[in-house]
Amino acid sequence: MTSSEVKQTYARSQRPTPVDGYPTSTSTLQTATENILLKQLLDSSRIPGDASPPSTTGPVLQRNQHLQFLLRNLLQGFPQRYVSQDASQPWLLFWTLQGFSVLGVGLDDKIKKRARETLLALQHPDGGFAGGPGQFSHLLPTYAAVCSLAIVGQPGQSGAWDAIDRRKMYDFFMSLKQPDGSFLVSHDAEVDVRGIYCLLAVATLLNILTPELLAGLPEFIVSCQTYEGGFGNASFPEWDFQEENDEVTRVPSAPRPVLGEAHGGYTFCAFASWVLLQPYIRSYYTPAGSANTNPTIDYRALLRWLANMQGTAIELGGFKGRTNKLVDGCYSWWVGGCFGLVEGLLGIHAAPPASTGVNENSASTTADTSAGGASDDGWHDADDALLNRRALQEYILYAGQHPAGGLRDKPPKPADSYHTLYCLAGLSAAQHRVTPDETRRAQLLERWNAGEARQWDVSGLQNLITDQQARADALRKDVFASTLSWLEDEGADEYIGGSGNRVNATQPLFNLTVTHTELMMAHFYGQKLPPRQAKTPPKSK
Amino acid sequence: MDELPLYSERPEWVDVVPIPQYQDVDALAPINYSEEYQDATDYFRGIVKTEEMSPRVLQLTEHIIRLNPAHYSAWQYRYRTLIALESSLEDELRLMDAFAIEFLKTYQVWHHRRLLLTALRSVDAAAAELAFIARALEADTKNYHTWSYRQWLLAHFNDEDLLWSGERAWTENLLERDVRNNSAWHHRFFFVWGSGVRKGDEDREEILRRELTFTKEKIALAPNNPSAWNYLRGVLGHTGTPYASLSPFVKPYTATSVEKIDVVDLDNPVPSEGAELPCVMALEFLADTFEQEGGSQIPKAVETWKLLANEFDTMRKKYWEYRIKEALQASEP
Ligand SMILES: [Zn+2]
Numbered sequence: 001m002t003s004s005e006v007k008q009t010y011a012r013s014q015r016p017t018p019v020d021g022y023p024t025s026t027s028t029l030q031t032a033t034e035n036i037l038l039k040q041l042l043d044s045s046r047i048p049g050d051a052s053p054p055s056t057t058g059p060v061l062q063r064n065q066h067l068q069f070l071l072r073n074l075l076q077g078f079p080q081r082y083v084s085q086d087a088s089q090p091w092l093l094f095w096t097l098q099g100f101s102v103l104g105v106g107l108d109d110k111i112k113k114r115a116r117e118t119l120l121a122l123q124h125p126d127g128g129f130a131g132g133p134g135q136f137s138h139l140l141p142t143y144a145a146v147c148s149l150a151i152v153g154q155p156g157q158s159g160a161w162d163a164i165d166r167r168k169m170y171d172f173f174m175s176l177k178q179p180d181g182s183f184l185v186s187h188d189a190e191v192d193v194r195g196i197y198c199l200l201a202v203a204t205l206l207n208i209l210t211p212e213l214l215a216g217l218p219e220f221i222v223s224c225q226t227y228e229g230g231f232g233n234a235s236f237p238e239w240d241f242q243e244e245n246d247e248v249t250r251v252p253s254a255p256r257p258v259l260g261e262a263h264g265g266y267t268f269c270a271f272a273s274w275v276l277l278q279p280y281i282r283s284y285y286t287p288a289g290s291a292n293t294n295p296t297i298d299y300r301a302l303l304r305w306l307a308n309m310q311g312t313a314i315e316l317g318g319f320k321g322r323t324n325k326l327v328d329g330c331y332s333w334w335v336g337g338c339f340g341l342v343e344g345l346l347g348i349h350a351a352p353p354a355s356t357g358v359n360e361n362s363a364s365t366t367a368d369t370s371a372g373g374a375s376d377d378g379w380h381d382a383d384d385a386l387l388n389r390r391a392l393q394e395y396i397l398y399a400g401q402h403p404a405g406g407l408r409d410k411p412p413k414p415a416d417s418y419h420t421l422y423c424l425a426g427l428s429a430a431q432h433r434v435t436p437d438e439t440r441r442a443q444l445l446e447r448w449n450a451g452e453a454r455q456w457d458v459s460g461l462q463n464l465i466t467d468q469q470a471r472a473d474a475l476r477k478d479v480f481a482s483t484l485s486w487l488e489d490e491g492a493d494e495y496i497g498g499s500g501n502r503v504n505a506t507q508p509l510f511n512l513t514v515t516h517t518e519l520m521m522a523h524f525y526g527q528k529l530p531p532r533q534a535k536t537p538p539k540s541k
Numbered sequence: 542m543d544e545l546p547l548y549s550e551r552p553e554w555v556d557v558v559p560i561p562q563y564q565d566v567d568a569l570a571p572i573n574y575s576e577e578y579q580d581a582t583d584y585f586r587g588i589v590k591t592e593e594m595s596p597r598v599l600q601l602t603e604h605i606i607r608l609n610p611a612h613y614s615a616w617q618y619r620y621r622t623l624i625a626l627e628s629s630l631e632d633e634l635r636l637m638d639a640f641a642i643e644f645l646k647t648y649q650v651w652h653h654r655r656l657l658l659t660a661l662r663s664v665d666a667a668a669a670e671l672a673f674i675a676r677a678l679e680a681d682t683k684n685y686h687t688w689s690y691r692q693w694l695l696a697h698f699n700d701e702d703l704l705w706s707g708e709r710a711w712t713e714n715l716l717e718r719d720v721r722n723n724s725a726w727h728h729r730f731f732f733v734w735g736s737g738v739r740k741g742d743e744d745r746e747e748i749l750r751r752e753l754t755f756t757k758e759k760i761a762l763a764p765n766n767p768s769a770w771n772y773l774r775g776v777l778g779h780t781g782t783p784y785a786s787l788s789p790f791v792k793p794y795t796a797t798s799v800e801k802i803d804v805v806d807l808d809n810p811v812p813s814e815g816a817e818l819p820c821v822m823a824l825e826f827l828a829d830t831f832e833q834e835g836g837s838q839i840p841k842a843v844e845t846w847k848l849l850a851n852e853f854d855t856m857r858k859k860y861w862e863y864r865i866k867e868a869l870q871a872s873e874p
Contacts, residue, residue, distance in 0.1 A: 017765070018765035018817035018820075019763075019765075019815075019817075020762075020763040020764055020765055020766075020812075020813060020815050020816050020817055021813065021815015022720075022762055022763040022813065022815060024718070024719040024720060024721050025682070025718075025719050026719050026721035026722060027721060027763075073570055074570050075569075075570075077570055077572060077573055078570065078571070078572045078573065079573055080572075080573050080574070080575060082572045082573075083572060083574060083575070083578055083609050084609055084610075084611055085572065085611075086572060086574070086578075086582070086609050086611075087609070087611050088611070089570075092572075096570060111569065114568075114569045115569050117567070117568075118563070118566060118568045118569045118570070121563055121566050121568070130614070131613065132562060133562045133563055133586070134560055134562065134582075134585075134586035134589060134590075135612075135614040136613070136614045136617055136618075138613060186613060186617065188617045188621065188656065189613065189617065190648070190652045190655075226727065226730075227734075227771070227772075227774070227775030227776075227779065228771045228775065232689075233685070233689055234689070236692070236693060236697075236736075238696065238697060239696070254737075255735060255736055255737045257692070257696065257731055257735035257736045258731075259689045259692045259693055259696075259731075260685055260689040260692070260727075261685075261688070261723055261726075261727035262727075263685065301778075303860070304860075307857050307860040308767065308857075310856055311856070312856050313855070313856060317856060322683075322723055322724075323723040323767050323768050323771060324721045324722070324768050325683065325723070348863070384859070384863070386860050386863055387859070387860075388857070388858070388859060391856060
């Protein structure tokens with residue numbers, strides 16, 4: 001393309017979302033938002049159509065301001081309007097602590113100790129963690145507390161990890177289990193895939209995943225996929241699973257409709273659950289003679305839906321959470337981060353590069369990008385990521401940052417803790433590529449110490465007959481190796497605005513760094529981790 | 542609440558030992574509570590500790606919920622107390638009507654209703670709920686929890702005449718007001734395809750025809766509406782109908798401008814005059830049709846995806862290139 005053609009394409013790509021001469025409340029809100037975003041872009045340094053290298057004109061991550069924002073929350077606490085988060089206290093901590101991790105900032109021992117004490121005050125005597133002291137256990141705060149402890153905790157006296165009552169946590173989880181395989185998020189509360197994800201993430205980290213816990217879950221996740229390809233928040237179980245006097249009768253042909261439309265947050269949770277369930281599906285469904293048919297989801301529809309959630313150029317390439325809704329910084333992670341999971345599970349990056357001559361411009365595009373410059377519209381990248389990584393970074397850097405520190409949904413909204421983390425995590429997902437590494441997996445399997453791992457059992461497996469015990473051991477081993485095989489592809493990173501904007505990579509299954517994940521899992525599975533090696537030699541720049 | 546004294550100052554609460562939130566812990570990242578909230582939640586922790594279930598617990602939990610409707614423990618404890626006291630659940634539901642409008646966005650408001658309706662076991666109450674939900678959706682047409690609750694209600698009480706029968710007309714009215722309301726489209730899929738066969742809908746061929754006609758009309762009205770195209774794909778996928786059967790309809794939407802057509806084809810409404818063409822979703826549909834047909838049609842699919850990647854939907858360039866690669870690999874001998 002010539003440069004004037006490039007400019008034309010760019011101008012066209014920034015055209016407003018078509019209203020077709022038929023405005024409705026959805027399109028009116030959309031148009032107003034596009035105007036706000038466009039103004040935001042014009043007000044910042046970048047001139048539309050200017051395709052010069054981002055290092056000179058690119059946006060800057062206001063690292064210091066965001067650190068100040070996080071630090072102020074941590075030490076001075078939260079203003080009164082945060083009373084709405086009183087039942088989400090471990091979340092406030094997780095968003096803040098993980099925000100520091102993504103920004104690459106370690107915390108001093110005194111703060112870590114206070115964090116551990118605060119978090120342990122949220123553990124419920126009957127297992128699990130609550131949203132605040134004296135509140136009831138709930139799956140969502142349990143995830144937030146355990147992940148926070150992955151960041152600030154350690155083994156041994158007062159390290160808090162050994163103060164997590166895993167046996168009671170397991171009992172708490174089992175007490176929430178429903179006939180259709182799903183879980184309530186708390187007693188007398190709802191079923192919701194967010195809760196399922198939180199439970200699976202915690203059970204994986206703490207080595208309390210058992211076949212008994214997971215029974216029926218794959219089918220439940222499958223039932224939450226909508227006709228659009230994304231996932232809704234739950235499905236309706238009562239026609240398929242009829243419960244009378246503690247007996248469950250199944251009518252497997254009965255419909256099991258999904259409740260609620262496809263949504264970014266639920267889609268992330270459902271799909272991350274799906275990835276976490278893979279070892280269980282491998283060993284309890286696939287083998288010959290297994291009575292269960294393999295549950296499957298529609299990957300193509302999911303990918304299509306994810307791709308369609310990315311806003312166009314006029315929306316600065318941010319992500320929306322539902323069809324015909326507005327872009328919002330937090331979906332940078334919920335949807336943007338979900339790409340990494342799908343690509344990782346499907347091995348999309350492992351596929352050989354296209355040698356089909358598909359795109360006449362591909363040769364020049366590759367040359368441009370590997371030389372470190374932006375090509376064409378400035379958004380092409382060298383790897384096979386299915387989202388527009390560069391555009392997503394631009395949304396976060398141009399629209400997501402609040403001038404006074406912290407990140408947000410979109411201008412002119414204020415910054416908050418939640419959006420600060422999920423914008424930063426989304427930025428991380430757009431900059432890095434974290435995928436399963438077969439070599440690492442093989443290495444972990446080879447060094448596996450089954451006896452040590454079984455010491456940590458909480459489900460009473462010792463009493464099981466040998467055959468069942470062996471299968472449960474095999475599951476534990478596969479969970480450990482599969483989970484910890486997700487590593488960063490060195491050299492696949494890409495930074496808008498230069499490498500000064502780099503944030504840390506985050507493990508997409510938990511939204512923790514790979515190191516925090518490894519330390520916690522090595523402890524609870526009783527394993528010694530072999531040293532990590534870079535997956536591929538770093539790209540020379 | 543106006544100027545009620547703190548619980549710590551009320552004689553009728555003197556027997557309750559309030560429990561402060563953090564004891565012997567210098568909490569990190571604390572919330573700056575109002576005195577009123579702090580006091581109420583201290584007494585709540587006290588009540589939970591002694592497992593008291595009494596009318597004053599209902600008063601206390603209502604107070605806390607008004608200050609923070611996301612306090613799930615207050616909701617749960619309130620529900621258990623209502624059941625333990627055998628309180629009137631109808632009265633509770635009326636109280637909730639006011640709450641729901643005030644705290645529309647809070648999940649717990651809707652879940653609490655669900656618990657009440659489950660306990661009430663009344664189809665009439667469920668029918669009244671549908672009207673209530675409709676009013677709530679006036680204020681917030683895409684509220685996720687409200688929609689999800691409506692779907693649960695329909696399925697749980699599952700009454701054709703009192704519940705399901707009005708859904709189509711009601712949803713169509715919503716789509717008439719905003720054809721881009723994706724929640725309403727999803728709801729339509731839920732009751733037409735997701736939840737078994739409605740009374741009068743036994744002839745599935747006929748239902749398919751009806752839904753295609755409806756969707757095509759809505760696409761003609763505002764072609765660049767992903768909700769309608771997604772519904773169309775959903776219907777075709779659910780019924781196993783080949784995309785190619787829609788080609789005569791889709792074609793004009795892939796043109797670069799609205800073409801004047803003399804013969805009116807009622808089965809295939811053309812893009813409205815204001816339509817901004819080509820419609821990306823129509824191009825995508827066309828490419829997928831070629832891909833489904835396979836064989837010699839694959840190059841045409843590739844051409845169309847290239848148009849999307851390089852011209853009409855450049856944001857998703859990588860995705861379209863992936864589709865091309867995938868189709869070419871699949872079609873290799
Ligand atoms: Zn958001």
